[in-house]
Amino acid sequence: xxxxxxxxxxxxxxxxxxxxxxxxxxxxxxxxxxxxxxxxxxxxxxxxxxxxxxxxxxxxxxxxxxxxxxxxxxxxxxxxxxxxxxxxxxxxxxxxxxxxxxxxxxxxxxxxxxxxxxxxxxxxxxxxxxxxxxxxxxxxxxxxxxxxxxxxxxxxxxxxxxxxxxxxxxxxxxxxxxxxxxxxxxxxxxxxxxxxxxxxxxxxxxxxxxxxxxxxxxxxxxxxxxxxxxxxxxxxxxxxxxxxxxxxxxxxxxxxx
Amino acid sequence: xxxxxxxxxxxxxxxxxxxxxxxxxxxxxxxxxxxxxxxxxxxxxxxxxxxxxxxxxxxxxxxxxxxxxxxxxxxxxxxxxxxxxxxxxxxxxxxxxxxxxxxxxxxxxxxxxxxxxxxxxxxxxxxxxxxxxxxxxxxxxxxxxxxxxxxxxxxxxxxxxxxxxxxxxxxxxxxxxxxxxxxxxxxxxxxxxxxxxxxxxxxxxxxxxxxxxxxxxxxxxxxxxxxxxxxxxxxxxxxxxxxxxxxxxxxxxxxxxxxxxxxxxxxxxxxxxxxxxxxxxxxxxxxxxxxxxxxxxxxxxxxxxxxxxxxxxxxxxxxxxxxxxxxxxxxxxxxxxxxxxxxxxxxxxxxxxxxxxxxxxxxxxxxxxxxxxxxxxxxxxxxxxxxxxxxxxxxxxxxxxxxxxxxxxxxxxxxxxxxxxxxxxxxxxxxxxxxxxxxxxxxxxxxxxxxxxxxxxxxxxxxxxxxxxxxxxxxxxxxxxx
Numbered sequence: 001x002x003x004x005x006x007x008x009x010x011x012x013x014x015x016x017x018x019x020x021x022x023x024x025x026x027x028x029x030x031x032x033x034x035x036x037x038x039x040x041x042x043x044x045x046x047x048x049x050x051x052x053x054x055x056x057x058x059x060x061x062x063x064x065x066x067x068x069x070x071x072x073x074x075x076x077x078x079x080x081x082x083x084x085x086x087x088x089x090x091x092x093x094x095x096x097x098x099x100x101x102x103x104x105x106x107x108x109x110x111x112x113x114x115x116x117x118x119x120x121x122x123x124x125x126x127x128x129x130x131x132x133x134x135x136x137x138x139x140x141x142x143x144x145x146x147x148x149x150x151x152x153x154x155x156x157x158x159x160x161x162x163x164x165x166x167x168x169x170x171x172x173x174x175x176x177x178x179x180x181x182x183x184x185x186x187x188x189x190x191x192x193x194x195x196x197x198x199x200x201x202x203x204x205x206x207x208x209x210x211x212x213x214x215x216x217x218x219x220x221x222x223x224x225x226x227x228x229x230x231x232x233x234x235x236x237x238x239x240x241x242x243x244x245x246x247x248x249x250x251x252x253x254x255x256x257x
Numbered sequence: 258x259x260x261x262x263x264x265x266x267x268x269x270x271x272x273x274x275x276x277x278x279x280x281x282x283x284x285x286x287x288x289x290x291x292x293x294x295x296x297x298x299x300x301x302x303x304x305x306x307x308x309x310x311x312x313x314x315x316x317x318x319x320x321x322x323x324x325x326x327x328x329x330x331x332x333x334x335x336x337x338x339x340x341x342x343x344x345x346x347x348x349x350x351x352x353x354x355x356x357x358x359x360x361x362x363x364x365x366x367x368x369x370x371x372x373x374x375x376x377x378x379x380x381x382x383x384x385x386x387x388x389x390x391x392x393x394x395x396x397x398x399x400x401x402x403x404x405x406x407x408x409x410x411x412x413x414x415x416x417x418x419x420x421x422x423x424x425x426x427x428x429x430x431x432x433x434x435x436x437x438x439x440x441x442x443x444x445x446x447x448x449x450x451x452x453x454x455x456x457x458x459x460x461x462x463x464x465x466x467x468x469x470x471x472x473x474x475x476x477x478x479x480x481x482x483x484x485x486x487x488x489x490x491x492x493x494x495x496x497x498x499x500x501x502x503x504x505x506x507x508x509x510x511x512x513x514x515x516x517x518x519x520x521x522x523x524x525x526x527x528x529x530x531x532x533x534x535x536x537x538x539x540x541x542x543x544x545x546x547x548x549x550x551x552x553x554x555x556x557x558x559x560x561x562x563x564x565x566x567x568x569x570x571x572x573x574x575x576x577x578x579x580x581x582x583x584x585x586x587x588x589x590x591x592x593x594x595x596x597x598x599x600x601x602x603x604x605x606x607x608x609x610x611x612x613x614x615x616x617x618x619x620x621x622x623x624x625x626x627x628x629x630x631x632x633x634x635x636x637x638x639x640x641x642x643x644x645x646x647x648x649x650x651x652x653x654x655x656x657x658x659x660x661x662x663x664x665x666x667x668x669x670x671x672x673x674x675x676x677x678x679x680x681x682x683x684x685x686x687x688x689x690x691x692x693x694x695x696x697x698x699x700x701x702x703x704x705x706x707x708x709x710x711x712x713x714x715x716x717x718x719x720x721x722x723x724x725x726x727x728x729x730x731x732x733x734x735x736x737x738x739x
Contacts, residue, residue: 048694051686072693081694088691092709101705102695109696141709158695 001026001197002067002166007058009046015056016042018222024166027194031208031233032201034219035241040201041085043219044170047199048082049075062166076102077109079165083155083172090142095154098142099124099161106162127160131187149180156187167191168199173207185210205237286343292316295444298343302413302447305420308427315433315443322437328600329629329661330569332542335507342445342478402460408453409464412480415451422453426484430513430550430577438509438571439546442478446511449480454489454520463719465494479510485520487553492523494722508567510545518553518580523561525718527726530566535624537596540568547574551583551609559586560603561717563726568597573631575604578612578640585614588714590726593626593658602632602663607643607673616647619711622658629661636673644674651681652710654703 002024009017016039024030034040045053047060049072060067067075090098104114115123128135131153143151152172159167169188173181188198188211200213208216208230216233218226220241226232236243286297295316299309324335402409408419416423433443454460485491508530514522524547533540543566549558560574576585587603605614620628628651636643651660662679684706692702708715708727715723 048690050690072690073696073698076694076696084691088685088687090688090691090706090709092712093705098692098695098705101697101701102692105696105698105701162695 001028001063003059003061005059005061007043007046007060008056009042009058010054010056011042011052016053016222017046020058020219020222020224022217022224024197024199026197027192028215029192029198029200029211029213031213031216032199032219032224033203033205033216033233033236036203038219039222040203040219041170044082044085044168044199044201047075047166047168048072048080073105076162077106081159081162081164081167083152083159083167083169085171085174087143087146087151087155089144089146091144093142094139095142096121096124096138099138099158102158103161124157124161127157130160130190131157132183133157148175149177149184152176152180152184153187156184156191160187160191163191163196165195166197166199168201170201171203172200173202173204181207182210205233208233285341288341289338290340290342290445294342298445298447301343302416304416307420307424308416311428311433312444315440316445318434319437319440319444322434322440324437325571328571328631329627329663330571330598330600332569332598335542337441340507343447402462405458405461406455407458407460408451410451412446412449412451412482415482419451419453422484423451423482426482426513426515427480428513430515430548431511431546436546438544439511442480442509442511442546446478446480449482449510451481452483452491452493454485454491456486457488458486459489460491463492463494463722465496465722477506477508477510479508479512481510481512482515483513483522483524484515485517485522485556487518487520489517490521492525492719494525494527494719496527496529496722506541508541508543508545510547512545512547512574514549514558516549516551516553516556516558516580516583519555520553521557521559522549523559523719524549524574525722526560526562526564527718527722528562528564528566528570531568532566532595532597533568535595537568537625540597541566542569542571543567544569544571547572548604549574549576549585551576551578551580551585551612553583554580554609555582556580557584557586559588559717561586561588561714562590563711563714563718564589564591564599564601567599570597570599570601572599572601573603575606575633576614577606577608578614578643579608580612581609582611583609584612586717587614587616587618588717589618590621590711590714591619591628592621592623593628594623596625596627598627600629600631602630604633605635605645607634607636607640607645610639610641610643612640612643614643614645616645616649617713618647618649619714620649620651620660621654621707621710622651622660623654624658626658628659629663631663631665633665633667634675634677635666636668636670636675638669640670640673642672643670645676647675647677649677649679650710651679652707653681653683 004020004022007017007020008015020043032040032043042053046055055068062080063078070078100120107114124138125135133153137150143154146154155172172184176184200207200211213230216228216230217224218236286294292313295312296309299312428443431439433440452464483491483493514524516522530541530543551558558576562574564570574587578585585605589601591599591601593599602618603616605616607614616632618630620630622628630649632647634645634647647664649662653660660681664677666675666677668675684703688706689699689702692705693699715726718726
């Protein structure tokens with residue numbers, strides 16, 4: 001599904017990613033962990049196509065296409081979804097309006113009929129139950145006045161409605177209390193599917209107690225320095241990121257079968 | 258990866274879509290303005306003596322006046338002798354009695370603009386008094402309105418049929434000497450709309466007028482007078498687009514509203530006149546005087562406007578809160594793009610006790626657009642317990658546009674409460690990236706964000722007009738923002 005080869009990327013003049021190799025197959029969940037400043041969010045942004053990140057070398061193949069050649073919205077329509085670390089507020093734009101516009105833009109691109117208001121409402125209300133969200137949130141402006149937990153749940157709701165092929169969850173656990181974390185994790189777990197891959201970007205192991213990854217990668221100073229199974233996360237939790245820092249050679253492992 | 262600034266640029270630089278011209282034989286006066294011109298206009302319209310005298314008085318005052326220079330707009334001086342002051346479509350001479358008799362060319366023009374006149378009128382229950390150039394060409398639903406005693410007709414017709422009402426109210430809100438453009442309008446106005454709602458009557462439908470400017474070099478001087486007698490209600494819709502053209506066109510309309518005791522007038526405008534090309538050539542100068550008089554106690558006047566067109570806009574729909582407990586409202590969205598300039602806002606003059614006013618102004622600037630909000634809130638000495646709330650928000654797209662806010666507050670009564678809030682923001686890269694990441698194009702994302710910004714104003718528009726407004730904003734956003 002996703003093959004990242006020797007990816008180098010900079011923000012401004014500063015090189016952040018320094019040779020990332022990663023392969024994600026359909027249905028797999030990969031966790032990417034690492035200390036602050038290791039390049040986790042930059043990797044998420046490169047995948048989604050954010051313009052402040054410049055890819056200097058390397059390649060990303062997504063479902064057989066050159067992902068880097070696609071515009072932001074083209075990637076989205078091809079099934080790439082980014083759950084934002086800091087969800088954006090859009091005053092005056094109803095949540096339901098954004099969701100419907102986004103879904104129909106994607107359906108249109110895929111040659112599917114657009115949903116009318118009734119069909120869409122039925123769909124979204126169903127998905128909201130999953131996220132234990134109050135229907136009134138549909139009619140509030142996008143993320144405006146939402147609590148931290150509500151914003152994150154709203155991101156996962158969007159994912160549930162848009163049904164992406166590749167979901168990147170950028171620090172979705174940050175700022176969540178334990179109850180909210182469980183709800184978000186439940187939502188994410190219910191979206192696991194043999195045709196859907198996920199990349200969980202997180203600082204803490206905590207999220208991985210609720211969403212079991214197939215693979216865990218540790219990112220440090222712009223490279224993947226360790227890869228392994230879920231047990232790697234526990235090891236990290238015990239020993240801290242300093243432990244990784246000691247293994248300076250940084251073996252690069254591309255995972256997946 | 259494309260750079261978002263250049264995509265935004267591409268969207269902003271799209272051209273106006275409603276530019277085309279219809280050829281209709283026009284019955285036109287020669288260029289220039291003199292006492293003779295005023296007399297000829299009055300004679301062509303077969304006006305009673307009092308109106309000719311009124312026009313002449315206005316003309317004489319105008320001769321001594323100077324165009325206002327305080328507005329934050331810039332344009333070369335206007336040669337008032339190079340303007341044609343009267344032009345009527347020829348087919349009007351025999352006076353079409355129904356839509357079927359209307360020149361098909363005119364109807365086609367409306368069709369091109371997406372305004373299917375008859376359909377709109379019948380399906381939406383809207384009575385349409387369409388102004389093509391200076392004379393009304395079609396008035397519908399008059400019979401239905403007449404049953405209730407409502408008068409909705411062209412101004413010329415009102416002069417002939419109801420001279421006593423015209424005489425009583427014309428100039429009673431905007432006196433001839435009010436300002437340079439109002440004086441000019443009073444001297445040479447050609448036509449417009451007239452509405453009278455009798456006591457206790459709630460007008461059963463939205464009254465609507467589409468204005469167009471068509472014949473070359475024709476300054477258009479509309480005159481609108483709406484009177485809501487006691488305990489009545491009316492909602493009036495005004496909308497316009499104009500064809501592409503080369504020379505600047507002056508448009509100096511005057512709108513007067515009178516609300517008697519316990520009456521309500523809701524006046525909504527969507528304005529999409531030709532804004533000029535990317536360098537600002539050829540757009541319309543829109544210098545309009547709009548004022549409402551809450552003459553009776555417990556009366557209410559609301560102005561809602563969506564201004565997306567014109568090269569230069571100079572416009573301050575105002576309310577005089579004369580009656581005790583009267584209410585004035587002003588909801589505005591103004592958009593300037595390319596080289597468009599707008600100096601717009603409102604005046605709320607509180608004179609009665611317990612009067613209230615609300616001002617919500619949303620300004621959007623893109624390209625080299627230049628925009629100023631100018632608002633006056635005056636609380637007179639006698640206006641015990643007057644209240645005003647003002648909110649002015651500006652949204653900037655790109656880094657070459659400008660937005661200014663000039664609030665004037667004059668309070669002469671210590672019991673008054675006056676609030677003013679203002680904000681200026683930019684469309685965030687974060688917001689655009691977020692919307693695009695969900696699959697929307699840059700254009701749709703900008704449009705969605707801007708529409709969200711304007712929501713508080715759009716929700717004040719009558720339903721069928723809100724759709725029109727969003728469409729027009731959408732078109733202007735394509736031609737101006739996205």
